[in-house]
Amino acid sequence: MTGTDRTALRQLVEEGNEEAADRLANLATWDYLIDNGVASAADRRAGFASERGETGTLQRLADEGSRVAKESLNRLISDAE
Numbered sequence: 001m002t003g004t005d006r007t008a009l010r011q012l013v014e015e016g017n018e019e020a021a022d023r024l025a026n027l028a029t030w031d032y033l034i035d036n037g038v039a040s041a042a043d044r045r046a047g048f049a050s051e052r053g054e055t056g057t058l059q060r061l062a063d064e065g066s067r068v069a070k071e072s073l074n075r076l077i078s079d080a081e
Helices: 003-014 018-035 039-052 055-063 067-080
Strands: none
Touching: 003 018, 018 039, 039 055, 039 067, 055 067
């Protein structure tokens, strides 16, 4: 998920959208766990990002050492060729 996507979610939250608020809270939780070195959280988040085609998120997680993110990026590259 890009910063632009998060900005859009924040705007929806300000407009009272409860689903957007839940999504933003969920992302913050994942980010907290990942930032604190919980490898399984990074791998799970990579799985979600892969399902959604979030290549930016996958690249960030791969750079931070997520095995699942690296495998997902390799699979996306192979599929594109």
